[in-house]
Amino acid sequence: MSKPAVKNHEPLFHVVKRPAIPTWQSLLIRAGAILAALIVAGLVTFFLTGLNPIDVYSTMIDGAIGTEKRIWNLLQGIALLLCVSLAVTPAFKMKFWNIGAEGQALMGGLAAALCMILLSDKLSPALLILVMFITSVVSGAVWALIPAIFKAKWNTNETLFTLMMNYIAIQIVSCFSFKYSVPKGSGSIGIINSISKAGWFPSVFDQKYFLNILIVVILTVLLYVYLKHSKHGYEIAVVGESENTAKYIGINVKKVIIRTMILSGALCGIAGLLMVAGTDHTIATDTVGGRGFTAIMVSWLAKFNPIMMFLTSFLLVFFEKGAIAISSEFDLNNSFSDIITGIIIFFIIGSEFFINYSIKFREKEEKRK
Amino acid sequence: MIVSFIQRAVMQGIPLLYGSTGEIITEKGGHLNLGIPGIMYVGAISGVIGAFFYEQSVETVNPILAVMIPLLSSVLGSFIMGLIYCVLTVTLHSNQNVTGLAMTTFGVGFGNFFGGSLIKLTNSDTPSIALVETSRCFKTALPFADKLGAIGELFFSYSFLAYSAIIIAILVTLFFNKTRAGLHLRAIGENPATADAAGINVNRYKYVSTCIGSIIAGLGGLYYVMDYADGIWSNNGFGDRGWLAIALVIFAVWRPNFSIIGSILFGGLLIAYNYIPNLSFEQVELIKMTPYVVTILVLIIISMRQKKENQPPASLGLSYFREER
Numbered sequence: 260m261s262k263p264a265v266k267n268h269e270p271l272f273h274v275v276k277r278p279a280i281p282t283w284q285s286l287l288i289r290a291g292a293i294l295a296a297l298i299v300a301g302l303v304t305f306f307l308t309g310l311n312p313i314d315v316y317s318t319m320i321d322g323a324i325g326t327e328k329r330i331w332n333l334l335q336g337i338a339l340l341l342c343v344s345l346a347v348t349p350a351f352k353m354k355f356w357n358i359g360a361e362g363q364a365l366m367g368g369l370a371a372a373l374c375m376i377l378l379s380d381k382l383s384p385a386l387l388i389l390v391m392f393i394t395s396v397v398s399g400a401v402w403a404l405i406p407a408i409f410k411a412k413w414n415t416n417e418t419l420f421t422l423m424m425n426y427i428a429i430q431i432v433s434c435f436s437f438k439y440s441v442p443k444g445s446g447s448i449g450i451i452n453s454i455s456k457a458g459w460f461p462s463v464f465d466q467k468y469f470l471n472i473l474i475v476v477i478l479t480v481l482l483y484v485y486l487k488h489s490k491h492g493y494e495i496a497v498v499g500e501s502e503n504t505a506k507y508i509g510i511n512v513k514k515v516i517i518r519t520m521i522l523s524g525a526l527c528g529i530a531g532l533l534m535v536a537g538t539d540h541t542i543a544t545d546t547v548g549g550r551g552f553t554a555i556m557v558s559w560l561a562k563f564n565p566i567m568m569f570l571t572s573f574l575l576v577f578f579e580k581g582a583i584a585i586s587s588e589f590d591l592n593n594s595f596s597d598i599i600t601g602i603i604i605f606f607i608i609g610s611e612f613f614i615n616y617s618i619k620f621r622e623k624e625e626k627r628k
Numbered sequence: 629m630i631v632s633f634i635q636r637a638v639m640q641g642i643p644l645l646y647g648s649t650g651e652i653i654t655e656k657g658g659h660l661n662l663g664i665p666g667i668m669y670v671g672a673i674s675g676v677i678g679a680f681f682y683e684q685s686v687e688t689v690n691p692i693l694a695v696m697i698p699l700l701s702s703v704l705g706s707f708i709m710g711l712i713y714c715v716l717t718v719t720l721h722s723n724q725n726v727t728g729l730a731m732t733t734f735g736v737g738f739g740n741f742f743g744g745s746l747i748k749l750t751n752s753d754t755p756s757i758a759l760v761e762t763s764r765c766f767k768t769a770l771p772f773a774d775k776l777g778a779i780g781e782l783f784f785s786y787s788f789l790a791y792s793a794i795i796i797a798i799l800v801t802l803f804f805n806k807t808r809a810g811l812h813l814r815a816i817g818e819n820p821a822t823a824d825a826a827g828i829n830v831n832r833y834k835y836v837s838t839c840i841g842s843i844i845a846g847l848g849g850l851y852y853v854m855d856y857a858d859g860i861w862s863n864n865g866f867g868d869r870g871w872l873a874i875a876l877v878i879f880a881v882w883r884p885n886f887s888i889i890g891s892i893l894f895g896g897l898l899i900a901y902n903y904i905p906n907l908s909f910e911q912v913e914l915i916k917m918t919p920y921v922v923t924i925l926v927l928i929i930i931s932m933r934q935k936k937e938n939q940p941p942a943s944l945g946l947s948y949f950r951e952e953r
Contacts, residue, residue, distance in 0.1 A: 276951060307745075356725055356945070358662075415931035416940055418660065418725060419878055423920045423927070426868060430917035437909035552729045559726045592744030592863070597737020604730040605716065612720035 272620045285614045292610030296603040308589045322584020323577045335468040336576040338475040343554035344568050345482050346526030349519045352563045354499045359421025361551025362428030363524045367399035367531025372542035375451045399528020400521045407520030411513040429544045450540050460537040471537040483565040560607050641895030645793045646848025647873025648887045654841035657834050658817040658943040662728025664845050665870020666735020667709045671846020672853040673739040674705025679762040694765040706846025710839035718834045721947045743861045763859025789851045797884040817941030820948035875923040881938045894919045
């Protein structure tokens with residue numbers, strides 16, 4: 260008696276991991292995702308404002324790059340976001356989830372602001388900026404070093420640790436904004452040294468943001484070289500891919516973790532310095548303004564490539580400025596830009612799947628025979 | 629004064645309790661949902677939108693409908709958020725931290741946008757979103773509460789959403805420890821490959837646990853706006869409570885029954901500065917820091933002691949793909 264043939268149940272489709280696909284294909288998938296995000300963002304705007312989709316995009320483009328001043332503001336926005344994104348990248352590449360960039364940048368900014376308040380009449384302007392630079396870098400680095408030590412020594416969960424450090428930094432800044440508030444008790448420091456401009460970055464070519472942008476461009480190139488072409492960069496990549504491999508080939512994992520986090524925090528400190536000395540000339544709890552979190556998405560979406568990060572930050576800042584233009588034109592709340600940012604990121608995150616995996620549909624019975 | 633302090637601490641703690649219970653369910657399935665702050669905003673604003681339309685459309689509010697409509701719209705809003713998170717992280721294997729942070733950006737923006745623009749969008753003639761009637765229905769306390777003096781104030785003076793928060797936390801504890809489904813969920817959080825080999829449908833569990841977690845967290849937002857804030861929406865009024873809820877998860881070492889106590893403690897820390905005389909503004913800000921410092925200390929201590937039952941779920945934050953070993 261022969262057994263009846265067992266009919267295996269095969270699902271309609273299944274997911275398999277792809278080998279690496281050519282760059283042009285992955286770029287095409289990403290471009291498709293951005294296009295889809297644009298359509299959805301346009302539709303959402305249409306339903307909320309009744310503006311026809313063509314006008315939506317033209318208002319956005321005008322709001323982002325309509326005038327020369329807007330272009331500089333756009334570049335400045337990109338520079339600040341890119342700076343924080345660069346800062347978190349070495350840690351991410353090591354698979355150390357530093358989501359404390361917000362706090363690290365805030366501490367760097369706080370250090371710069373305190374120098375501006377306390378030392379402006381004691382030091383010459385050039386020396387003051389030098390001291391601000393050093394203190395910002397050190398305080399950002401210290402804020403990152405604390406969780407790194409615990410991660411290296413006791414494997415304390417760094418995601419949750421760095422997250423909590425953000426709020427401690429925010430409270431410390433809030434405490435100092437009461438201590439030095441003008442007028443007393445108002446809780447905000449106001450523009451520091453608005454007359455003497457001590458500790459402010461000087462304007463170059465009549466552009467107050469030129470120096471910020473220049474610094475970030477230099478940092479981008481340096482970090483690209485550091486990650487791609489230095490021994491440290493290689494060690495970071497190995498630790499990120501497999502800690503066991505790293506141990507096996509004789510890399511001191513703890514040392515790499517601590518060294519990389521110091522670098523990450525120091526870069527965050529520089530970002531804080533740019534925000535305080537180069538942009539706001541004051542410090543408040545929202546000086547960093549969520550860039551610490553957005554930067555994580557920028558860095559991840561760009562696959563830790565500093566040059567790609569420029570494009571991602573451009574995309575996000577462009578739409579932020581565009582959405583703000585729409586919301587102010589229609590007297591809507593500014594948080595509209597957060598919704599648009601969210602939609603764009605959802606689509607790009609989702610598109611990663613189609614780069615890394617492919618879907619195989621069930622083949623027809625006859626075909627297989 | 630002690631009585632009113634504890635009462636206010638409980639009221640501050642309830643949104644945190646909802647948020648942390650929701651996050652614990654999600655984390656036990658191995659997903660670190662950093663979108664909880666955004667989901668709580670969406671839960672709150674969805675309830676507000678539902679109540680707003682209801683109050684605008686009728687002359688006199690029916691108490692049962694006034695509670696059910698915001699409740700259902702809040703549940704729907706946070707369910708959709710949970711679903712977006714699941715599609716991206718479970719089905720599409722995206723990075724959980726990045727997806728969660730995007731959810732928070734989106735959710736907080738969604739809340740503030742509709743909170744700030746709802747009146748403009750609907751061309752309504754009310755000056756601000758003040759859902760006093762709805763809030764009154766939500767706040768209905770037990771009738772005998774004020775007859776029992778201090779005991780009544782302490783135990784019976786809260787609204788039904790506050791009691792449900794505690795009941796949900798207890799039920800979730802029982803679910804983890806006493807049911808087979810709870811055991812399966814914990815197994816998935818520890819090692820999804822093993823759970824899969826044992827015949828557990830990993831993705832289905834992850835979807836269900838994350839969506840239910842989102843709904844519970846969203847209720848925390850609803851409680852805040854309808855009960856604590858008297859139905860008055862103010863942008864960013866909810867503040868950092870979502871992150872505090874995630875902190876509470878660690879403080880309670882992933883146990884909802886601990887987070888009942890923890891939430892009241894955190895709630896007390898949030899308002900303690902009102903009850904300490906002669907504080908300067910600087911000191912107030914430093915006192916507000918304590919919940920986060922305490923959380924970090926707990927995190928450090930559990931990582932140093934290495935007790936197995938107090939660790940985060942082992943596969944927390946990692947996505948699971950069957951063919952990848």
